Amino acid sequence: MPDPPAIHDAFAEALCAHDEKRLLDFFHPNAVLVTPIGLVEGHEQIEWYFGQFFSTAPDLKTRVTTMLVQGDTFAVEWVTSGIQSGGMLLPDGTEIPGTGAPICWTGCAVWTVEDDKFLTGRIYYDQLNVYISLGCRLVQIKPGSAAAPDHAAAPGREAGPGSAAGSRPNAVRRLLRRLAGL
Template sequence: MATFWDLKHWLADAINNHDIPGILCCYSPGAVYVTPSGVAEGHDQIAWMYEQFFRAFPDFHATAWFELGDCDNPAVTEWTYTGTHKGPFLLPDGREIEGTDRHITLRATCSTFVRDSRIVTHREYFDQLELYSQLGFGLTKIEHG
């Protein structure tokens, strides 16, 4: 039987290969994927979330640099995400940022909860301001009504 860490490593390989079917094999059918930009429930929504990121960053790559070794469930990993912004990037409010050709390097972490050899909840965290700043955007003044 596969360990939590085996599953996490298979997921990382599928992500780095941009292999949507391989990614979905790691998730239970009713899994929940929580990201800074939203929550996806089930295979269709999870696939859509990954597709949006791969469309925006076709060379996206995740490099694990720390795994919490004395913890099985959740499996906790710290990552460095890299990629070049080539395609439209969907913002949480529905707007899209067209490709900027800017390279990103983000620090991220995630917690992966496993049941019956499949991911049931995957919580991913990264600093959206760090991402937007690297894409050439920053904070804007909020107008009060």
């Protein structure tokens, strides 16, 4: 039986050392992560995902505050902090330049382990807190303005997965643009 706490402790060491290559040793080649910025699949995308945080805050540190284990699945709550000295790439391609400001946020992840490697992970954190700490601001967009979404669900009809209003990636891009004041 795998020892999730030991696996996670070694993973956290590699994470805090910003050792992207060693981080990949903790993931199955076809591992899948569900993150606030979208789905991350396989070693190449996983390396890119963590690399974005490392380039944004080269001194980024993560501290585990809680861990719960159930068989081969475990949940971890953590606090991440650092100084944003590098640019942060947003999902829509916009980059927030380095500010030199401290950033700090809490989050949690749920991991499934198989053969002593992460097979799946679901990462959750307070995105609004992260973007505000990066100097973004929340701006209300008036309906009908040039910056307002082009499509909305018809009155009395819920947005479905195929509609523009129900499209999560587009909704996330719109939110990030609003936060960045674009």
